[in-house]
Amino acid sequence: MKQLVCISRTPETTANIALNGDGTDIQTDGLNYILNPYDEWYALVRALELKEAQGGTVTVINVGGAENDIVIRKALAIGADDAIRVDAQPSSAMAVAKMIADATKDGAYDIVYCGKESIDYNGSMTASMLAEYLGLPFVSYASHMDVSGNTATIKRDIEGGTETVEVPTPFVLSAAKGLAEQRIPNMRGIMMAKRKPINVVSPGEAKNNAVVSMYELPKGKGDIKMIDPDNMEELVRLLKEEAKVL
Amino acid sequence: MARTDQYEGHDYYGVDALLSEDHLLARDAVRAWVKQEVSPIIEEYSERAECPKQLFKGLAEIGAYGPSLPVEYGGGGMDEIAYGVIMQELERGDSGVRSMASVQGSLVMYPIYRFGSEEQKRKYLPKLGSGEFIGCFGLTEPDHGSNPGGMITRYEDDGDHVILNGAKLWITNSPVADIAVVWAKGPDGKIRGLIVEKGMKGFTAPEIHGKWSLRASITGELVFEDVRVPKSNILPEVAGLKGPLSCLSKARYGIAWGAIGAALDCYDSALRYSKERIQFDKPIAGFQLTQKKLAEMITEITKAQLLAWRLGTLANEGKASPAQISMAKRNNVHMALEIAREARQIHGGMGITNEYPVMRHMMNLETVLTYEGTHDIHLLITGMDVTGINAFK
Numbered sequence: 001m002k003q004l005v006c007i008s009r010t011p012e013t014t015a016n017i018a019l020n021g022d023g024t025d026i027q028t029d030g031l032n033y034i035l036n037p038y039d040e041w042y043a044l045v046r047a048l049e050l051k052e053a054q055g056g057t058v059t060v061i062n063v064g065g066a067e068n069d070i071v072i073r074k075a076l077a078i079g080a081d082d083a084i085r086v087d088a089q090p091s092s093a094m095a096v097a098k099m100i101a102d103a104t105k106d107g108a109y110d111i112v113y114c115g116k117e118s119i120d121y122n123g124s125m126t127a128s129m130l131a132e133y134l135g136l137p138f139v140s141y142a143s144h145m146d147v148s149g150n151t152a153t154i155k156r157d158i159e160g161g162t163e164t165v166e167v168p169t170p171f172v173l174s175a176a177k178g179l180a181e182q183r184i185p186n187m188r189g190i191m192m193a194k195r196k197p198i199n200v201v202s203p204g205e206a207k208n209n210a211v212v213s214m215y216e217l218p219k220g221k222g223d224i225k226m227i228d229p230d231n232m233e234e235l236v237r238l239l240k241e242e243a244k245v246l
Numbered sequence: 247m248a249r250t251d252q253y254e255g256h257d258y259y260g261v262d263a264l265l266s267e268d269h270l271l272a273r274d275a276v277r278a279w280v281k282q283e284v285s286p287i288i289e290e291y292s293e294r295a296e297c298p299k300q301l302f303k304g305l306a307e308i309g310a311y312g313p314s315l316p317v318e319y320g321g322g323g324m325d326e327i328a329y330g331v332i333m334q335e336l337e338r339g340d341s342g343v344r345s346m347a348s349v350q351g352s353l354v355m356y357p358i359y360r361f362g363s364e365e366q367k368r369k370y371l372p373k374l375g376s377g378e379f380i381g382c383f384g385l386t387e388p389d390h391g392s393n394p395g396g397m398i399t400r401y402e403d404d405g406d407h408v409i410l411n412g413a414k415l416w417i418t419n420s421p422v423a424d425i426a427v428v429w430a431k432g433p434d435g436k437i438r439g440l441i442v443e444k445g446m447k448g449f450t451a452p453e454i455h456g457k458w459s460l461r462a463s464i465t466g467e468l469v470f471e472d473v474r475v476p477k478s479n480i481l482p483e484v485a486g487l488k489g490p491l492s493c494l495s496k497a498r499y500g501i502a503w504g505a506i507g508a509a510l511d512c513y514d515s516a517l518r519y520s521k522e523r524i525q526f527d528k529p530i531a532g533f534q535l536t537q538k539k540l541a542e543m544i545t546e547i548t549k550a551q552l553l554a555w556r557l558g559t560l561a562n563e564g565k566a567s568p569a570q571i572s573m574a575k576r577n578n579v580h581m582a583l584e585i586a587r588e589a590r591q592i593h594g595g596m597g598i599t600n601e602y603p604v605m606r607h608m609m610n611l612e613t614v615l616t617y618e619g620t621h622d623i624h625l626l627i628t629g630m631d632v633t634g635i636n637a638f639k
Contacts, residue, residue, distance in 0.1 A: 184308065186275065187328070191268065
């Protein structure tokens, strides 16, 4: 089985995000980056589990500059066999999906994985767009998957329960929590990863149909107001007029 | 109830830029492992003075035993800086957990790799690397600590075997160890290393109880009463004190890095606490005396990071002298202990509880200050190195 896992680089979960002066971009100085957890913990690890059970290969692909090599190397240290890096800055979900599709359309992959979202922009768009570009079926938010022969049985968490779908290979899925458990790379994996290839390819043509005009950070939390326990009228007034919860 | 480990690394001078991709990956992997396996349980094990033995296998799986030894002998094939950052992250969790790994790698695997026969290397190293065997290192004796050359443990010739008699004290891992690398004087008066296996008649390893430090690490004695050890278990490639001392250099190097981890954990906790703790209507981080403590902490940590990085670069080139290693071990452990004490003050009363890691680190570091060469002896090593005059005796 040939499997492809799309991985992205995101600021670490505890990063303090700041914007530039006019709010059109994020300040990247001093930010530490990680491999997007949905791509790493769930998509990549499930692909590796299937490879261990059924054989085959796991390739990872990323769109980005050489600064992304360290997160690609981490994916190789966890166990991916090889990597493709499309040498372009990821400007939008559509552009990334198009570039991945162009770079892999002849790869004959049986299962193509994305994380359900990247933890920075939370778009949840790349996987479905990629499926469209590749002309493949798409299953979103997969939290469990078994593969038998050419058929995958996938559970999806839906409101109030789960949905089970069957899909023939090849297909694209987006991975949610539950699909697999995090694996920590060991030192041997890290050293082996140094010898695994990262194939850098030029991007195909891609355009952005939607552009970001500006970002805003959430407003700071308001001060706590202490109300005298005997002054219930004031409490009710504030809940009504300021908090607007009554 | 285990608290969430909120630790974040601190790199005030951008020292990370001096590290390679595999150093950073190794550090992040061990940090993740510590958060997953060590932080949730370490306070309870420490409180009970119990060694979390399950971590021996986990340390093997992550690759923490002999990471800088060749892969063919059970090591990781990494460089000395990688070994350093691994020790730093382990000690960020607990000095006792770092001790479990540094004894196995630097004091057991390293002497067998460096001074053992090919047969000994093949027999023991892969099993030590995989955690199937746990090892310990016997040099210190009840009456010979800083003066190991005066040891009284000795062996006599007995055909294909030698007969070993004596006792070793303060031996990390000894009660659970499958093998012990024991340094003893032979009939010619020279110190040699012997691999003594658990189960050899006359060999016991009782546990030492009542420690207020390194409580999650198991410590014991090694007692030899007419133990018959095959001559094939003697390390053939070294005689004299330089054998054990070269192992100690390796371990001390790891401690110089490890202590930074303990210091970083204390600083990280103190910094977070000081921003959350409100007194006189503002966070205590806003008071000058707290800022003085925090500023001095990060200054000392930064100096220690640079010292360790430079020492690691020298070690990679095979140029780190024992005296240079002594300086780094002494400076960095003392630095970490001082930071633990200051961090404890910032935490106020909470600092003495197991809600926060600082008191545990502080108690651990009291041991680290004097094991693997005491703080004072390392000073004399530097003194001898710069003056050329031996002030030990």
